[in-house]
Amino acid sequence: MDVELFPRERTEVAPGAVHVPHWLNTERQRALLSACRQWARPPAGLRTVRTPGGGTMTARQVCLGWHWYPYAYARTVVDGDGTPVKPFPAWLGELGRGAVAAALGPETVPAEPYDIALINFYDGDARMGMHRDGDEKSHAPVVSLSLGDTCVFRFGNTESRTKPYTDLELRSGDLFVFGGPSRLAYHGVPRVHPGTAPPELGLAGRLNITLRVSGW
8 A cells, every 4th residue: 555755634614614634434434335325326326417507517417415506405306207216324423523523523523413415427528516505404514425436525715616725635535524714715615537447346436425504
């Protein structure tokens, strides 16, 4: 195994936005990947998201708890097969709460339960434009978990999609949490590096599991 000259450390990218490398060990990554593969199966499975302007997102998505579509939530896959959204498991909510405690401190863990998961699958050509996670009533911290291929993650400011922003690598097993003054910051994925997933995962592409609190 390659040894990095400078091991990656926990980094506060902006106030309330923290990157924790290697947060998920290999066993936990495998377990989460197995769950994602089940969630991606129909009904209410992995779908292509269509934007109001008639375009499509290059990353495909499946939702748990609440179904997100641009730019609202529903209890059924209104822009897909119309079936009820898959339930949000309690263990995934506990994982989210543990992630917030690890990144921002136990005092920042929200009282409300995590009840939304947006799971995006990126192949080598997929991207995600700069956007804000602003369709929820709650402003509890957003939890982002990465599996598979490494990506360039761009974390910006709360005012616009343009600079200033910070580019960083998110690798398999990494955690990124943003809340507080950074909760509504623009962010995106301008690039994925194909073939960089850990071989032991058996995953070609990148999975991003984003956990949110609806506040409803």
